[in-house]
Amino acid sequence: MANDIRESFGRMVFSDEVMKERLPAEVYSAMKKTIGEGRRLDISVATEVAYAMKEWAIELGATHFTHWFQPLSGVTAEKHDAFLSPSRDGTPVTEFSGKELVRGEPDASSFPSGGLRATFEARGYTAWDPTSYAFVKDRVLCVPTAFCSYGGEALDKKTPLLRSMEAVGKEALRVLRALGDNGTKKVNVTVGAEQEFFLIKREDFDKRRDLIYTGRTLFGAPAPKDQQLDDHYFGAFKPAVSAFMDDLNEELWALGIYAKTEHNEVAPAQHELAPVFCQANIACDQNQLTMEIMKKVASRHGLVCLLHEKPFEGVNGSGKHNNWSLATDGGRNLLDPGDTPQANARFLVFLSAVVCAVDEYQDLLRASVASAGNDRRLGKSEAPPAIVSVFLGDELTELLRAAADGREYTPHAADLLGTGVHVLPKIPKDNTDRNRTSPFAFTGNKFEFRMVGSSDSIAGPNIALNAAVADELRSIADELEGTDGSVAAVYGVIGKRLKEHFRIIFNGDGYGKKWVEEARERGLLNLPTTADAVVRMLDSKNVGMFTRTGVYSEAEIESRCEIMLENYAKRLAIEADAMVDMINHDILPSAVKYSKVLSDGAAAKKSISPRLSICMEEKLLDRLADLTDELYECSNILSASTAELARADNAVEAAEFCRDRLLSDMDRARAAADEIEKIVGREFWCYPTYGDLMHNVR
Ligand code: ADP
Ligand code: MG
Numbered sequence: 001m002a003n004d005i006r007e008s009f010g011r012m013v014f015s016d017e018v019m020k021e022r023l024p025a026e027v028y029s030a031m032k033k034t035i036g037e038g039r040r041l042d043i044s045v046a047t048e049v050a051y052a053m054k055e056w057a058i059e060l061g062a063t064h065f066t067h068w069f070q071p072l073s074g075v076t077a078e079k080h081d082a083f084l085s086p087s088r089d090g091t092p093v094t095e096f097s098g099k100e101l102v103r104g105e106p107d108a109s110s111f112p113s114g115g116l117r118a119t120f121e122a123r124g125y126t127a128w129d130p131t132s133y134a135f136v137k138d139r140v141l142c143v144p145t146a147f148c149s150y151g152g153e154a155l156d157k158k159t160p161l162l163r164s165m166e167a168v169g170k171e172a173l174r175v176l177r178a179l180g181d182n183g184t185k186k187v188n189v190t191v192g193a194e195q196e197f198f199l200i201k202r203e204d205f206d207k208r209r210d211l212i213y214t215g216r217t218l219f220g221a222p223a224p225k226d227q228q229l230d231d232h233y234f235g236a237f238k239p240a241v242s243a244f245m246d247d248l249n250e251e252l253w254a255l256g257i258y259a260k261t262e263h264n265e266v267a268p269a270q271h272e273l274a275p276v277f278c279q280a281n282i283a284c285d286q287n288q289l290t291m292e293i294m295k296k297v298a299s300r301h302g303l304v305c306l307l308h309e310k311p312f313e314g315v316n317g318s319g320k321h322n323n324w325s326l327a328t329d330g331g332r333n334l335l336d337p338g339d340t341p342q343a344n345a346r347f348l349v350f351l352s353a354v355v356c357a358v359d360e361y362q363d364l365l366r367a368s369v370a371s372a373g374n375d376r377r378l379g380k381s382e383a384p385p386a387i388v389s390v391f392l393g394d395e396l397t398e399l400l401r402a403a404a405d406g407r408e409y410t411p412h413a414a415d416l417l418g419t420g421v422h423v424l425p426k427i428p429k430d431n432t433d434r435n436r437t438s439p440f441a442f443t444g445n446k447f448e449f450r451m452v453g454s455s456d457s458i459a460g461p462n463i464a465l466n467a468a469v470a471d472e473l474r475s476i477a478d479e480l481e482g483t484d485g486s487v488a489a490v491y492g493v494i495g496k497r498l499k500e501h502f503r504i505i506f507n508g509d510g511y512g513k514k515w516v517e518e519a520r521e522r523g524l525l526n527l528p529t530t531a532d533a534v535v536r537m538l539d540s541k542n543v544g545m546f547t548r549t550g551v552y553s554e555a556e557i558e559s560r561c562e563i564m565l566e567n568y569a570k571r572l573a574i575e576a577d578a579m580v581d582m583i584n585h586d587i588l589p590s591a592v593k594y595s596k597v598l599s600d601g602a603a604a605k606k607s608i609s610p611r612l613s614i615c616m617e618e619k620l621l622d623r624l625a626d627l628t629d630e631l632y633e634c635s636n637i638l639s640a641s642t643a644e645l646a647r648a649d650n651a652v653e654a655a656e657f658c659r660d661r662l663l664s665d666m667d668r669a670r671a672a673a674d675e676i677e678k679i680v681g682r683e684f685w686c687y688p689t690y691g692d693l694m695h696n697v698r
Helices: 016-022 023-037 043-057 098-102 158-178 210-214 237-252 280-300 341-360 362-368 394-405 459-480 486-506 513-522 530-538 540-548 553-608 616-646 651-679 690-695
Strands: 066-068 084-086 092-094 124-129 135-137 141-147 187-201 257-263 270-275 301-304 322-329 440-442 447-449
Touching: 016 023, 043 098, 043 141, 043 210, 043 322, 066 553, 092 158, 092 447, 098 124, 098 280, 141 158, 141 210, 158 187, 158 280, 158 322, 158 341, 158 459, 187 237, 187 280, 187 459, 187 690, 237 270, 237 280, 270 280, 270 530, 270 651, 280 301, 280 341, 301 530, 322 459, 341 394, 341 486, 362 530, 362 540, 394 486, 459 486, 459 540, 530 540, 540 553, 553 651, 616 651
Parallel strands: 066 141
Antiparallel strands: 084 092, 124 141, 135 141, 187 270, 187 301, 187 322, 257 270, 322 447, 440 447
């Protein structure tokens, strides 16, 4: 790579600059219209673009192309086709047609469709998303695409994301028009996803089947030192981590991803990387790529990157903070409190719309981040609880309370404009601890949705959020359009809505038990598991909203719901099976070996002093005997439970069985195994301990 980072940035991206340079002027301008205004693309334009793209990619060493898409399995999918084909005389030529650029037909039958396939045609096709740039990765030209059935049902995460962006953009524009803004042409969703992850040594990873099969440790006694001293957060990188980060940044920058902020997180071996925000669908593509490249680069460094939400019990888990806002094509952030009354009115409308939408659709937001992995994080003291609430900070809360009560807000004299018209106080960026406990915090000019799991695609949560806000803005626009769009009219429209939804605003400590009580009194939902949350997607309120906004059809919601529940039960079944495997083949044999040493030791002692009553070895043996009996029983119970789970009639029943039975069976087995680990001598223990895993990367 070039030494100057400015030269290598975006080197692997078929960016606007590259298109300008390589496409005929009229083709370039047609592309720009498609990207900027969502215009449909003509096949003759596609043919020219495909040719330029192919030549460009081959110059960068590409040999294949692929439609790069995001099926409902949660990972990105790609099927490579070589550019090379034989010509009539047998000599090789390179081919990539406009048709191949625009549409692909992967065999869809092995991707999860959540029942959509039963209802509709099995085959699916991929369609180019020209708003997300193509790129070259591992010698493959990747064309970002949406994945749909022939009936038009979305089989992926990108299509509904694009629909939701369109919905919220359209309604936001109506609101702006009603407020007298005739200049703005388009409103975009902006997203910046901070990514947390762990790095451990490959050789340690390879010795633990739980990590191999499930991405998290299913057993493990706490290390004497983990995060008690808070000495890892923002500490200097260890050399191995630093080398990894250098390599990672270089690859991400080449792919046009503005990897910006990197730091150590709270738990030992935990880190964070945040990019510069961009349009939501691109942020989603880039986050998927970031996760993939993190894993790949780690493996080059003899490390493994753990993206699981809770790799280690007892220390912080990993999330993905989804920073979200709306911006006009002119670059104006609609959640930025401006300093004119007009700007204030606009800010108030959009702020209120988000607050009301989050309250109305708390269940959907919770469901949008639900997974077996993330359930372990939500509700623990390092993460937001499973109760959705909004943090606004004291000043904004007072302002909205006044609006809700129909009172005029009386700010300090300094906050009056020369004209004597009230403007908002300057909103300080609130970085207090209380704000850190909030699942949905306003942080000065954007909202930060903190419930998203570290391994999850950000598509789901952004779909839910965009759609919910779109619906709220739609009904606000309906009312505002009948007014003069003045500040007073704005207060009139948002006041009664805020009154109804004020309960969602909570600026206190989200970790405390007190909050659980208070939230219940406020009527807020507490949905601790995926089994509780996901079924709510099918409530008529939610189906109504999704169909009204055109984001999901009813069948599409049902399919997502089905897949999420299925995935939850399957993951937990794998975890339970992995536990049985480790108990029988690793943990019990270790304990047996150590017991033999203890009993030999006891016998030796007794042979020297036969009158010795009970020695240390015998006490340990006794304790080990109890614990191994218990663990053996746990293993049998787990086996019986997974067999019963396999007989569940449907996804809801399976998920509920996991919630009500399997999880507690797993907890019981773990408790016994971790006690055994505390007793067995180090050299007899079967795999690297928490101390090894968290402290071996240096
Ligand atoms: P912190 O950890 O204090 O929340 P970071 O700097 O780690 O802050 O991350 C903030 C994230 O928010 C970055 O990805 C940033 O690009 C993003 N962000 C900033 N402004 C906006 C905005 N208007 N819309 C969406 N994301 C934003
Ligand atoms: Mg951060």
